[in-house]
């Protein structure tokens with residue numbers, strides 16, 4: 526479990542997140558949603574220890590986040606940012622980078638590290654490109670390779686910032702189904718999602734932010750019935766079968 530206790534954080538002296546108190550459960554899929562600029566990425570970065578100045582406390586499994594030694598934290602949680610460069614490296618080498626928190630100073634891979642890399646590539650369906658250069662792959666294929674790298678790291682918690690950006694609809698669903706499968710295998714997934722219908726469909730819990738403040742921290746069903754998304758996004762939320770969709774509000 527990740528617990529935020531009166532967390533205020535931002536960049537320089539400017540607070541973006543304001544006095545946030547809530548928790549992210551383990552073993553579930555949690556999505557962070559809210560209008561542009563409300564602080565979703567900042568919140569994800571704070572939880573993943575990527576933000577230098579945080580007031581208040583963030584606990585991971587009842588321990589302050591800063592009490593984790595760097596490699597220990599990397600074996601527990603992985604962070605996949607939205608913007609990534611595309612290094613000139615083969616797929617297998619990039620996925621191998623996920624094993625760095627397990628290697629000694631020589632960075633020599635042992636057989637269990639090589640097995641973890643193969644397993645991560647298989648479960649994300651990227652083994653077929655193992656020897657190809659990352660630069661030769663499409664955006665969607667690369668996204669799967671980065672997820673494989675995170676899986677090779679074998680963390681319990683995976684933080685992802687807008688993982689479906691740049692993917693076409695088919696590949697968005699494929700990626701979300703992959704994350705759902707990883708969750709069923711025991712991983713905790715925490716992600717920023719812009720697509721509200723995807724967020725409602727695939728998450729156990731939604732954290733809704735507005736201007737750096739917490740508006741709701743609840744199940745998709747509860748948010749739907751309380752009309753929280755309607756107010757914050759100024760839309761009408763509808764439900765049909767297991768899916769949600771949105772229409773503009775009329776004055």
Ligand SMILES: Nc1ncnc2c1ncn2[C@@H]1O[C@H](COP(=O)(O)OP(=O)(O)OP(=O)(O)O)[C@@H](O)[C@H]1O
Nearest residue numbers: 536537541559560561562563564565566567568717
């Ligand atoms: N590195 C930075 N330095 C200074 N300000 C920043 C930095 N990154 C983000 N901000 C500011 O913090 C605020 C929140 O940004 P953040 O990226 O967390 O929002 P978001 O909800 O993820 O936005 P979006 O939906 O547009 O991706 C914005 O006003 C942004 O300008």
